[in-house]
Amino acid sequence: MVQVTIDDASNTAIAGTAHESHGNTPPRDSLLAVQKLKKSYGDIEVLHGIDFALRRGEVHAILGENGAGKSTLVKCLAGFEARNEGQLYVNTKQEFSGADSGAGSSTIADNAVSAQLITAKDWTHAAAEAAGVVLIHQEFNLAEQLSVAENIFLGSELRGRGLASLFLDKKQMIDLSRDYLATLHCTIDPATLVSSLSVADKQMVEIAKTLAKDARVLILDEPTAVLTQKESAALFELIDRLRGRGVGIIFISHKLEEIERIADRITVIRDGDLVGCYPAATLSKDDMARLMVGRELSSLYPKVPAPHESASVALSVHGLHVAGASAPESFELRRGEILAFSGLVGSGRTALFETLVGLRPARSGSESKIFVQGNEVRLTQFADARANGIAYLTKDRKGSGLLLNKGLRENFSLFALAQFAGVLIDTRAEQSAFDKAVDTFDIRMRDTGVVAGNLSGGNQQKLLLAKMLETEPDIVIVDEPTRGIDIGTKSQIYHFLAELAAAGKALVILSSDMSEVIGMAHRVAVMHQGNIAGVLSGNEITEHEIMRYATGLKAAAA
Amino acid sequence: MTKVDFKTAGPFIALIALFILGIFVNDAFLSAGNVSNILARSSFIGIVAIGATFVITTGGIDLSVGSMAAFISGCMILLMNALMAKIDSFVTIIFLAIVASAAIGALAGMINGLLTTKAKIEAFIVTLGTMGIYRSLVTYMADGGTLSLNFTLGDVYSEVYYGTLLGLPYPVWVFLAVAIIGYVLLNMTVFGRHCFAVGSNESVAHYSAINVDRVKTATYILQGLCVSIATIIYVPRLGSASGQTGILWELEAIAAVIIGGTMLKGGYGRIGGTVVGALILTLIGNILNLTDAVSNYLNGAVQGVIVIVAVYLQRGAWRAKN
Numbered sequence: 001m002v003q004v005t006i007d008d009a010s011n012t013a014i015a016g017t018a019h020e021s022h023g024n025t026p027p028r029d030s031l032l033a034v035q036k037l038k039k040s041y042g043d044i045e046v047l048h049g050i051d052f053a054l055r056r057g058e059v060h061a062i063l064g065e066n067g068a069g070k071s072t073l074v075k076c077l078a079g080f081e082a083r084n085e086g087q088l089y090v091n092t093k094q095e096f097s098g099a100d101s102g103a104g105s106s107t108i109a110d111n112a113v114s115a116q117l118i119t120a121k122d123w124t125h126a127a128a129e130a131a132g133v134v135l136i137h138q139e140f141n142l143a144e145q146l147s148v149a150e151n152i153f154l155g156s157e158l159r160g161r162g163l164a165s166l167f168l169d170k171k172q173m174i175d176l177s178r179d180y181l182a183t184l185h186c187t188i189d190p191a192t193l194v195s196s197l198s199v200a201d202k203q204m205v206e207i208a209k210t211l212a213k214d215a216r217v218l219i220l221d222e223p224t225a226v227l228t229q230k231e232s233a234a235l236f237e238l239i240d241r242l243r244g245r246g247v248g249i250i251f252i253s254h255k256l257e258e259i260e261r262i263a264d265r266i267t268v269i270r271d272g273d274l275v276g277c278y279p280a281a282t283l284s285k286d287d288m289a290r291l292m293v294g295r296e297l298s299s300l301y302p303k304v305p306a307p308h309e310s311a312s313v314a315l316s317v318h319g320l321h322v323a324g325a326s327a328p329e330s331f332e333l334r335r336g337e338i339l340a341f342s343g344l345v346g347s348g349r350t351a352l353f354e355t356l357v358g359l360r361p362a363r364s365g366s367e368s369k370i371f372v373q374g375n376e377v378r379l380t381q382f383a384d385a386r387a388n389g390i391a392y393l394t395k396d397r398k399g400s401g402l403l404l405n406k407g408l409r410e411n412f413s414l415f416a417l418a419q420f421a422g423v424l425i426d427t428r429a430e431q432s433a434f435d436k437a438v439d440t441f442d443i444r445m446r447d448t449g450v451v452a453g454n455l456s457g458g459n460q461q462k463l464l465l466a467k468m469l470e471t472e473p474d475i476v477i478v479d480e481p482t483r484g485i486d487i488g489t490k491s492q493i494y495h496f497l498a499e500l501a502a503a504g505k506a507l508v509i510l511s512s513d514m515s516e517v518i519g520m521a522h523r524v525a526v527m528h529q530g531n532i533a534g535v536l537s538g539n540e541i542t543e544h545e546i547m548r549y550a551t552g553l554k555a556a557a558a
Numbered sequence: 559m560t561k562v563d564f565k566t567a568g569p570f571i572a573l574i575a576l577f578i579l580g581i582f583v584n585d586a587f588l589s590a591g592n593v594s595n596i597l598a599r600s601s602f603i604g605i606v607a608i609g610a611t612f613v614i615t616t617g618g619i620d621l622s623v624g625s626m627a628a629f630i631s632g633c634m635i636l637l638m639n640a641l642m643a644k645i646d647s648f649v650t651i652i653f654l655a656i657v658a659s660a661a662i663g664a665l666a667g668m669i670n671g672l673l674t675t676k677a678k679i680e681a682f683i684v685t686l687g688t689m690g691i692y693r694s695l696v697t698y699m700a701d702g703g704t705l706s707l708n709f710t711l712g713d714v715y716s717e718v719y720y721g722t723l724l725g726l727p728y729p730v731w732v733f734l735a736v737a738i739i740g741y742v743l744l745n746m747t748v749f750g751r752h753c754f755a756v757g758s759n760e761s762v763a764h765y766s767a768i769n770v771d772r773v774k775t776a777t778y779i780l781q782g783l784c785v786s787i788a789t790i791i792y793v794p795r796l797g798s799a800s801g802q803t804g805i806l807w808e809l810e811a812i813a814a815v816i817i818g819g820t821m822l823k824g825g826y827g828r829i830g831g832t833v834v835g836a837l838i839l840t841l842i843g844n845i846l847n848l849t850d851a852v853s854n855y856l857n858g859a860v861q862g863v864i865v866i867v868a869v870y871l872q873r874g875a876w877r878a879k880n
Contacts, residue, residue, distance in 0.1 A: 382767040400761040414766040
């Protein structure tokens with residue numbers, strides 16, 4: 001039963017050559033291993049017997065679509081969730097030699113003892129941490145108003161000696177923190193407040209915390225989702241160094257290039273089943289995508305013919321001055337057109353469109369003219385945009401898109417609620433519209449009673465799409481529509497967007513994903529420091545050109 | 559196979575348990591007089607607590623309701639006494655006082671709401687401030703003593719509190735009406751949905767084209783109106799107002815809301831639970847009055863224990879669910 005089977009004929013070649021199977025005991029060099037791990041929530045089993053083993057000094061990627069069970073698996077590994085069945089082995093006897101002695105020099109001692117079997121009840125989060133198994137969540141776990149050093153030693157504060165043991169030994173904590181950060185080649189001052197750090201630096205602090213805890217298994221759940229390319233590169237160098245010290249690293253990411261760059265082995269899971277475990281060198285990116293999805297992916301980006309020259313202008317913006325931008329901005333969008341806004345993180349895409357639709361105030365004293373389908377409109381609040389057939393999907397689907405603790409139907413109808421209500425809400429009409437949307441957008445859930453927070457990221461995005469499109473807008477603005485989403489769901493979302501454009505809706509895609517911009521857009525506006533640096537169309541849309549505008553090497557032709 | 563949902567059923571079970579306890583404690587408990595007394599007394603706190611359910615569901619808090627009740631009572635009495643000299647019809651005078659009461663309540667609520675939303679001061683601080691202001695104003699109006707309603711007018715107005723319909727006092731009918739309207743408003747209208755959304759996550763509400771400030775301000779205005787309604791039926795009971803009127807009403811109202819299963823952090827509100835919560839609080843006092851086993855002076859202590867136990871049970875059930 002544990003024997004891995006790959007039903008897809010196209011996969012057998014890979015499986016035949018590269019798939020590794022281990023016997024009933026985990027390899028002696030495993031830091032952490034599970035066999036036949038099963039996990040259920042209520043009556044629903046989400047993991048159906050997974051085998052997984054992490055060696056020391058390896059980066060082991062876990063690959064799978066949204067909802068495949070990756071996060072559940074790592075939560076079981078890190079003691080956040082108790083497994084229902086299966087054995088978990090941990091090799092706690094392996095010691096770091098001189099973890100405090102600084103960069104590079106320390107390694108895990110080679111006197112490997114056979115792994116210990118730990119019962120599900122005993123494998124709590126605290127037990128896992130004591131054994132050196134640390135999970136770094138996508139959402140950081142830092143006290144924002146405390147300093148870096150205070151965070152690193154949170155819960156294991158150092159005290160002075162003798163009478164001074166009543167007080168904290170701040171100096172030693174700061175000195176040690178500086179050492180840990182130096183190990184990571186990171187120059188943050190340990191005395192700074194965490195709230196003043198960038199996202200990348202916060203992640204460094206999270207990793208420094210694991211050094212203080214003497215971590216030997218580090219689990220990173222989509223660590224690069226919030227990082228820029230440069231920051232990601234720095235993270236990978238750090239992972240290389242940790243790997244060199246013998247730390248085992250479990251790495252989850254949807255970016256296949258990253259997995260190709262960093263992973264030694266890859267475990268693929270699909271719908272809670274193990275597909276297989278492969279040496280990374282034997283898989284191409286195409287192989288990875290195919291194993292994950294279980295079928296050949298048709299072209300990721302559907303081709304939408306550019307609108308005819310006679311297509312009317314759906315949206316025309318003149319002199320919109322975003323607060324903080326140096327100059328007002330103007331652009332036009334035609335029916336059936338897909339206009340992408342590209343640029344570096346922080347280039348002002350979101351600010352521009354949130355100002356346009358009335359979610360944030362424009363620069364005070366500025367006057368803009370906005371025409372929707374040829375009629376001049378004033379969009380002072382978001383409700384005005386909705387009334388004029390404009391929908392805007394936020395990129396922050398957890399923080400601003402969905403009520404995570406509320407049911408799916410309530411979330412679905414929130415933006416279009418007036419459509420279902422006279423004096424009272426017609427819950428029957430609301431329910432039937434919801435049922436239809438679940439069908440149209442292929443929203444998958446454990447059961448209809450779950451809250452939005454329990455959906456996988458991809459399904460949350462589909463729910464958000466359903467919510468904002470229920471008003472049948474003519475102009476649809478989507479901000480980072482596929483961030484943190486697996487390739488199968490990505491493809492679905494691209495097809496939904498393509499259908500909208502084909503139906504004559506005007507579409508704006510704000511995205512930092514270069515291939516998505518190039519694959520989908522008819523025209524690309526590249527932003528640099530708050531304003532449009534240039535607009536590309538047709539053959540001009542290349543990664544090279546976009547980067548030249550995005551980095552300010554090239555400015556708009558005067 | 560559905561398990562009992564503690565969050566919904568808990569307050570009802572507690573109410574029934576207290577009722578059964580009451581029957582055992584004293585034979586007089588079940589008398590028509592005592593039951594209608596319990597219902598009438600719960601109506602003041604109950605009506606105020608229904609307003610508080612809206613405020614708390616939307617993520618706010620209003621500490622000023624007790625002082626506001628005292629202030630509105632004082633204004634009504636001063637107005638009625640003054641109108642006695644100008645208008646002959648007692649009914650007209652009472653009607654004008656009721657209109658004024660509603661206007662003052664709505665205005666006071668709007669001030670709380672606008673200070674919270676437009677001036678962006680935390681609701682706790684705003685209403686702590688207005689609580690002190692209204693309390694002080696009514697003491698000033700009464701010159702440190704008591705404002706008394708004209709005797710002959712008071713006789714006519716007292717019908718509002720002591721009169722009955724189908725055997726139940728008018729305040730009970732008013733309570734019932736306010737509860738039904740509150741239930742419909744919170745659970746079946748767009749406004750109610752918006753209250754839940756704002757209380758769950760303001761940012762999501764904002765990005766769903768909900769006017770967050772307007773929804774919040776509306777809940778404070780509703781709260782003010784509920785205080786005004788409670789005052790309209792409370793003034794004829796005593797016929798007076800002083801610096802001591804409505805003391806601790808805010809805490810009793812919040813306690814009723816919390817016992818009823820509404821969450822203080824917002825996003826989750828139950829009108830039915832609030833009604834039960836108000837009844838539970840009154841029942842405790844009533845049962846302590848009817849028994850010698852526990853001193854009546856310990857009323858507040860018992861109420862405090864009940865609040866803490868109620869929240870503990872809800873949290874426990876909530877945790878098990880996840």
